[in-house]
Amino acid sequence: MSEAMDASPVGSEMANGSSDQLQLVTFGVGDEEFAVDILAVQEINRMMPLTRVPQSPPEVEGVINLRGRILPVINLRRRFGLEDGERTSASRIIVVDVHNQTLGFIVDRVHEVLRIDSGIVDPPPDMVCCVRLDCIAGVGKLDDRLLILLDLERLFAPADVSGYANMNCAA
Amino acid sequence: MSLAGFDPEILQDFLTESGELLDQLEGDLVSLESAPTDLELINQVFRALHTIKGSASFLALTNLVELAHAAESALNAARNELVTIDRAMMDLLLEAVDVLKVQFDELREGKESLTAADAELIQQLSALGEGKAVEQSAEASTPQSEPSAHDADGAQILPLDLDSGKSDLLDFFISDLESTLQKIEQQLEDLGHQTKATEGFAFLSECTYELLRSIDFFQFEEMRSLATLFAEAAENGPRLDAELLEQVQPRLAAIASLMLEQTEGLRKGHRIVRPVEGLIDRLHGILAGEMPTGEAALEKGSSGHDALKVDGVIQPKTPEPASTSGQVTDTPGPSAEPAKPTSGGEEDERRRSPSAAPEQTIRVEVGRLETLMNLVGELVLQKNRISALSEDVESGVPVSAELAEAFEVSSGNLARITSDIQVAVMRTRMQPLDKLFGKYPRLIRDLAKKTGKQIELEVIGGETEVDKSVIEELGDPLVHLLRNSADHGLESAEERIAAGKDPTGTITLQAQHQGGHVQIQIIDDGRGLNRERIAQKAVERGLVSESELPSLSDEEVFRFIMLPGFSTASQVSDLSGRGVGMDVVRTNIEKLKGSISVSSEAGRGTTITITIPLTVAIMPAMMVGISNEIYAIPLGSIVEIVRPEDAQYGSIVESKVVRLRESVLPVVEANEAFGVPEEKRLETPFAIVLEVNEKRIALMVSEVIGQQEIVVKPLDGLGRTGPLSGATVRNDGGVSLIVDVAELVRQVTPSRNGVPVGATGGNQA
Numbered sequence: 001m002s003e004a005m006d007a008s009p010v011g012s013e014m015a016n017g018s019s020d021q022l023q024l025v026t027f028g029v030g031d032e033e034f035a036v037d038i039l040a041v042q043e044i045n046r047m048m049p050l051t052r053v054p055q056s057p058p059e060v061e062g063v064i065n066l067r068g069r070i071l072p073v074i075n076l077r078r079r080f081g082l083e084d085g086e087r088t089s090a091s092r093i094i095v096v097d098v099h100n101q102t103l104g105f106i107v108d109r110v111h112e113v114l115r116i117d118s119g120i121v122d123p124p125p126d127m128v129c130c131v132r133l134d135c136i137a138g139v140g141k142l143d144d145r146l147l148i149l150l151d152l153e154r155l156f157a158p159a160d161v162s163g164y165a166n167m168n169c170a171a
Numbered sequence: 172m173s174l175a176g177f178d179p180e181i182l183q184d185f186l187t188e189s190g191e192l193l194d195q196l197e198g199d200l201v202s203l204e205s206a207p208t209d210l211e212l213i214n215q216v217f218r219a220l221h222t223i224k225g226s227a228s229f230l231a232l233t234n235l236v237e238l239a240h241a242a243e244s245a246l247n248a249a250r251n252e253l254v255t256i257d258r259a260m261m262d263l264l265l266e267a268v269d270v271l272k273v274q275f276d277e278l279r280e281g282k283e284s285l286t287a288a289d290a291e292l293i294q295q296l297s298a299l300g301e302g303k304a305v306e307q308s309a310e311a312s313t314p315q316s317e318p319s320a321h322d323a324d325g326a327q328i329l330p331l332d333l334d335s336g337k338s339d340l341l342d343f344f345i346s347d348l349e350s351t352l353q354k355i356e357q358q359l360e361d362l363g364h365q366t367k368a369t370e371g372f373a374f375l376s377e378c379t380y381e382l383l384r385s386i387d388f389f390q391f392e393e394m395r396s397l398a399t400l401f402a403e404a405a406e407n408g409p410r411l412d413a414e415l416l417e418q419v420q421p422r423l424a425a426i427a428s429l430m431l432e433q434t435e436g437l438r439k440g441h442r443i444v445r446p447v448e449g450l451i452d453r454l455h456g457i458l459a460g461e462m463p464t465g466e467a468a469l470e471k472g473s474s475g476h477d478a479l480k481v482d483g484v485i486q487p488k489t490p491e492p493a494s495t496s497g498q499v500t501d502t503p504g505p506s507a508e509p510a511k512p513t514s515g516g517e518e519d520e521r522r523r524s525p526s527a528a529p530e531q532t533i534r535v536e537v538g539r540l541e542t543l544m545n546l547v548g549e550l551v552l553q554k555n556r557i558s559a560l561s562e563d564v565e566s567g568v569p570v571s572a573e574l575a576e577a578f579e580v581s582s583g584n585l586a587r588i589t590s591d592i593q594v595a596v597m598r599t600r601m602q603p604l605d606k607l608f609g610k611y612p613r614l615i616r617d618l619a620k621k622t623g624k625q626i627e628l629e630v631i632g633g634e635t636e637v638d639k640s641v642i643e644e645l646g647d648p649l650v651h652l653l654r655n656s657a658d659h660g661l662e663s664a665e666e667r668i669a670a671g672k673d674p675t676g677t678i679t680l681q682a683q684h685q686g687g688h689v690q691i692q693i694i695d696d697g698r699g700l701n702r703e704r705i706a707q708k709a710v711e712r713g714l715v716s717e718s719e720l721p722s723l724s725d726e727e728v729f730r731f732i733m734l735p736g737f738s739t740a741s742q743v744s745d746l747s748g749r750g751v752g753m754d755v756v757r758t759n760i761e762k763l764k765g766s767i768s769v770s771s772e773a774g775r776g777t778t779i780t781i782t783i784p785l786t787v788a789i790m791p792a793m794m795v796g797i798s799n800e801i802y803a804i805p806l807g808s809i810v811e812i813v814r815p816e817d818a819q820y821g822s823i824v825e826s827k828v829v830r831l832r833e834s835v836l837p838v839v840e841a842n843e844a845f846g847v848p849e850e851k852r853l854e855t856p857f858a859i860v861l862e863v864n865e866k867r868i869a870l871m872v873s874e875v876i877g878q879q880e881i882v883v884k885p886l887d888g889l890g891r892t893g894p895l896s897g898a899t900v901r902n903d904g905g906v907s908l909i910v911d912v913a914e915l916v917r918q919v920t921p922s923r924n925g926v927p928v929g930a931t932g933g934n935q936a
Binding site for chain 1: 800845890
């Protein structure tokens with residue numbers, strides 16, 4: 001089921017990144033393109049059966065069985081306050097380690113593993129689309145598109161990890 | 172002092188290992204009090220302290236070492252029969268253990284500087300170490316003067332006279348000497364075995380060489396004559412036969428203990444002169460091949476202390492009446508350091524900070540790991556077999572009868588191996604209950620002291636093994652229950668005599684396996700619970716009506732004491748108020764999926780029975796379908812499963828109920844409780860009758876799938892959830908949530924006002 005980094009066009013050359021280079025996993029939620037540091041990402045999986053958890057916070061989609069471990073899965077669309085989208089064959093669950101808790105989040109599609117120069121990343125503007133400032137680590141300007149770098153630590157802040165009720169990140 | 176330079180792992184090891192020793196120490200000390208002459212026990216305690224001290228000094232934990240050292244020297248004096256172990260001494264030693272525990276807790280919390288023990292405590296212990304018994308008089312300690320006198324058993328104590336250049340170095344010498352002597356003491360145990368003797372003697376010779384050089388420098392004549400004997404023994408020892416070795420070994424141990432005594436003396440600034448000539452001559456003779464005869468011949472396995480007596484180094488003391496607190500009768504006035512009275516019991520209580528954090532590591536018998544290793548080996552073989560078979564299948568060969576059979580055999584083997592592995596892994600988590608029970612004699616001792624009652628604790632079945640998590644959760648409830656028994660259950664000696672009972676009350680702590688459960692009982696032979704008083708209180712609190720009372724069994728009445736804040740104690744003591752905190756006990760036991768029951772007989776005593784499943788990680792569960800979701804319900808909480816007819820449903824004050832035989836149960840629609848979108852509504856749904864603490868509810872589900880052994884996994888990182896205690900992976904790979912029955916029942920039956928829901932239902936189970 002796991003197809004770790006299958007979208008990577010960069011391949012093996014990305015093994016040694018210098019400090020000026022950022023290695024990012026980019027993915028789409030809604031119309032926007034987001035990116036997270038590759039080091040935070042454990043693996044990327046195709047959608048798998050989810051078990052709904054009664055009375056859990058709304059953005060918790062459910063739990064999955066990842067090789068015997070039970071992990072919570074967050075619906076990033078709901079986290080960002082977007083309408084629930086259609087699950088397609090492109091939907092993925094990105095598994096990350098945040099605050100010593102392994103969790104997964106659902107994205108609409110995973111694009112690629114990208115190596116960019118940290119110079120092209122600007123500090124976040126006041127407001128980008130629907131996601132509030134404090135969850136954004138920066139904005140990367142590529143030739144024809146804009147990449148929103150997410151700060152996972154803040155996106156899934158400890159207050160959230162132990163209770164998503166406090167949604168300071170969502171619009 | 173700083174721990175900065177140390178590997179955290181080393182510290183962790185120290186905490187684990189020495190922590191265990193400390194626990195054991197406490198239990199042993201209490202047993203020692205009732206058997207003060209048990210030399211083996213003294214040695215055991217001594218070794219434990221010694222090990223703790225050794226490891227602590229490696230980590231440069233000065234305060235800890237100082238205290239351990241003082242306690243050790245006091246015990247050493249007891250070992251050499253310089254003092255007798257009495258209650259006062261035991262109070263001191265236990266106080267020392269308490270301070271050590273505080274220091275351990277501080278280490279666990281990562282503090283770098285540890286609380287130092289009272290100078291007074293250390294002084295008193297050291298005084299014991301010099302053979303001065305603890306005095307009960309409240310006299311303040313007089314200024315210390317240079318002692319010059321005879322000790323109790325014939326030792327002469329002289330002031331130490333050194334020029335300043337040498338006294339500066341003395342501290343180094345002392346610590347050096349101590350560590351060398353400790354090494355030698357350890358080595359000496361090996362000398363008894365001829366096979367290891369050669370090595371042992373070589374080591375001895377090495378150590379002694381260093382020792383002699385330092386001794387020469389300081390010109391300590393008493394020590395030199397002793398150390399020279401070591402050198403001679405090291406030289407001649409390897410040539411001796413087993414019989415002679417047996418005579419040499421205790422004498423060398425005697426020398427080592429004499430030298431340790433000297434070192435102690437040096438620390439305090441005096442020299443100790445003992446008549447060692449007899450020992451020296453005897454040892455010379457033996458080393459020359461002369462077998463000692465008559466009284467001089469030591470029996471096999473004699474200790475250093477025996478040798479000291481036989482060779483006339485210490486004079487056998489005339490036995491004294493047991494009532495005297497001390498043994499030193501001829502301590503001259505000016506030189507005495509009268510010990511201060513021991514501190515009161517309240518302080519002990521206060522010092523005993525909340526029980527230590529659960530340890531992060533676990534010790535596992537190597538044998539168990541080996542079993543596991545072997546099983547894993549088998550597992551790998553089986554896996555290979557199955558891969559080979561599946562290749563056959565893939566290659567397109569039509570599935571023949573043989574192939575099918577081979578698959579069946581393999582999967583059968585796999586099933587056996589996995590269940591064996593499951594058991595083996597569980598066994599690595601098993602720990603004897605003694606780890607907990609070992610702490611309680613001390614608790615009871617303190618409680619007895621505080622309440623002024625005579626209490627005896629009998630521990631049965633401490634070797635019963637339970638899961639590590641059970642040990643962790645069970646600690647507090649048991650302490651609570653034991654306190655209750657001691658404080659409220661047992662009567663005072665006078666009351667007991669008046670009632671024609673043995674003045675000493677007995678509390679029995681008993682553990683045993685019972686099928687897949689462990690049963691732990693706390694039995695006291697005290698006054699028993701007062702049904703009338705509990706019933707009256709229950710009526711006052713509106714838990715039950717006056718008219719219902721007669722129909723309740725004793726057991727049902729006693730159960731009320733488990734409710735939060737339910738106390739019948741007319742006066743609240745600082746120890747416990749029967750009932751207060753019983754709620755905590757119940758909560759912890761529930762967490763372990765266990766149950767608790769109370770039985771009591773007026774005037775005869777009370778028995779509290781706790782039943783806990785052997786392990787909480789794997790449990791039998793009933794898989795049920797709620798619309799199109801599958802949930803697991805722990806089998807232990809299921810009383811029965813029925814399909815009630817429509818006529819059996821009814822309602823009381825807008826709540827739906829179902830009537831089953833004699834009882835009326837509140838109905839919980841699983842769809843609603845778990846927010847499952849209702850897809851199919853069965854004409855006659857299944858009612859799963861659940862019971863927690865005598866409260867019953869009927870949970871309506873749409874499907875009963877079957878019973879399964881489930882592996883419980885934690886449900887982390889979700890924040891809030893419904894009444895769920897975990898999750899498990901089904902055999903199809905999907906995740907099912909486990910229903911937290913206790914929580915569900917609590918949600919449904921929030922109070923006991925009005926209809927005592929499910930509580931008074933008949934007992935059909």
